[in-house]
Amino acid sequence: MAMEAMRAVQILNPSGEVTMPRPTRQRVMCVANQKGGVGKTTTTVNLAVALALHGNRVLVVDLDPQGNASTGLNVPHHAGVPDVYDCLIDQVPMEEVAQAVEGIPNLYCVPATIDLAGAEIELVSVVARESRLGRAIQGFPMEFDYVFIDCPPSLGLLTVNALCAAQEVLIPIQCEYYALEGLNQLLNNINLVKAHLNPNLDVSTILLTMYDRRTRLADAVEQDVRNHFGEKVLTSVIPRNVRVSEAPSYGQSVMTYDPGSRGATSYFEAAQEIAERGAKIGVAA
Numbered sequence: 001m002a003m004e005a006m007r008a009v010q011i012l013n014p015s016g017e018v019t020m021p022r023p024t025r026q027r028v029m030c031v032a033n034q035k036g037g038v039g040k041t042t043t044t045v046n047l048a049v050a051l052a053l054h055g056n057r058v059l060v061v062d063l064d065p066q067g068n069a070s071t072g073l074n075v076p077h078h079a080g081v082p083d084v085y086d087c088l089i090d091q092v093p094m095e096e097v098a099q100a101v102e103g104i105p106n107l108y109c110v111p112a113t114i115d116l117a118g119a120e121i122e123l124v125s126v127v128a129r130e131s132r133l134g135r136a137i138q139g140f141p142m143e144f145d146y147v148f149i150d151c152p153p154s155l156g157l158l159t160v161n162a163l164c165a166a167q168e169v170l171i172p173i174q175c176e177y178y179a180l181e182g183l184n185q186l187l188n189n190i191n192l193v194k195a196h197l198n199p200n201l202d203v204s205t206i207l208l209t210m211y212d213r214r215t216r217l218a219d220a221v222e223q224d225v226r227n228h229f230g231e232k233v234l235t236s237v238i239p240r241n242v243r244v245s246e247a248p249s250y251g252q253s254v255m256t257y258d259p260g261s262r263g264a265t266s267y268f269e270a271a272q273e274i275a276e277r278g279a280k281i282g283v284a285a
């Protein structure tokens, strides 16, 4: 119990001091995997909250018409609320759409409403259809250390916009099913975007999610992924933890919902690894 309480204080960081190093330049990270239910949104929300609680300025862009990241951060996103659709289609400045996340200083969210469902088709016929999101983020006058883009479970124009707006791709991989299957399609798309639209794009980070240590399969998947992607794979692995799945129904991340839980601890450690890598970007080894 005492250990758990100590961990909780460490995670909530009530003094607000910078305990995760800030990156040497802004990092725009696209959280993508065309498979649904692998932990994209959960990862986006929890990493964003963890980094913001530890002195980083963070923006979450909800790019999934289901609006789960908006729900998880308790940001209003019912029909009629200005959202990322307005930025993409009507080129409304992002600062008019972004909302401060209640209770988490330094964290902002650009919500997604049901309007976004139409964007995939409407984008086809607009000018500079692949670069709308990148321009909107670049035009945001506030400075952020991290921008996380939570992608929909598809490889359409919304995901292409996210890949064009980012320098880095973070791929959450679920440890349960045969994980590498289907990933080739995502990697091919990333290479196409890199070749034609965004030469700076890099798959920088792989995070293993929903790890169930009771199954031998999870271990096999982990070995496979580590052999394939090497040091891109974070050392921290996110366990399957019921507190993680309960948190969104309270409009919270697991970091605030149950900071002493294993889910919170592992997302905290993953965020710390990401921050430590970010502090080294552009600095000679």
Ligand SMILES: Nc1ncnc2c1ncn2[C@@H]1O[C@H](COP(=O)(O)OP(=O)(O)O)[C@@H](O)[C@H]1O
Binding pocket: 035, 036, 037, 038, 039, 040, 041, 042, 043, 068, 153, 209, 210, 211, 238, 239, 240, 241, 242, 244, 245, 246, 248, 263
């Ligand atoms: N580590 C975890 N432990 C338990 N449940 C999880 C965990 N990560 C995600 N979930 C649950 O799994 C479901 C899918 O996760 P989600 O992040 O929404 O995936 P995606 O955004 O890739 O579709 C959600 O109900 C979520 O609460």
Ligand SMILES: [Mg+2]
Binding pocket: 040, 041, 042, 064, 068, 151
């Ligand atoms: Mg999602």
